[in-house]
Amino acid sequence: EAQVTQNPRYLITVTGKKLTVTCSQNMNHEYMSWYRQDPGLGLRQIYYSMNVEVTDKGDVPEGYKVSRKEKRNFPLILESPSPNQTSLYFCASSPYRVGEQFFGPGTRLTVL
């Protein structure tokens, strides 16, 4: 089944404790992105990747890091999480530069 998977689905952590949210897609897509969804703000892009080892900042990159060492994986790293990073996070992939993206099921992160 073609899909984007994210882990964990739910995470409660404390300020400053480094964490990684994994994202993997099995569709051989070139493009991958991370978004956060906050009430009233929709989905805002954090980082995106156009291919292996090629990443760039989205609209809200502060406090986040990403890597793309393999085509299928695009982990999101929070090196020192803060409460303002409490949010719902989505990973997405796409075969096209423009067009439909396939989203993962989301990761609900709470930073205390």
Add this chain to the structure above:
Amino acid sequence: DQQVKQNSPSLSVQEGRISILNCDYTNSMFDYFLWYKKYPAEGPTFLISISSIKDKNEDGRFTVFLNKSAKHLSLHIVPSQPGDSAVYFCAASGQMKTSYDKVIFGPGTSLSVIP
């Protein structure tokens, strides 16, 4: 300042009637528009899209209309069904950078279809 606006946070419609969801954008560089549907505890799923060279695109019960001069698009669902109850996100993309088309999402409209 939001570049993609969905001014109705919520909408209620009777089953069988038409649902009209609206979206406005500010940046004339946007040239491709998409609608996504999101159920609770799931990721958004693509619904329909339209290129700026067209003013209408239809897929079954879903039609998207684009008015470039007004920088406005709308999604029509006819007839509405209870399973259409979800949050709908409008998204706009355009060649802001040389190698990637930036995608901006609106805040979403929560549609409730009442049986």
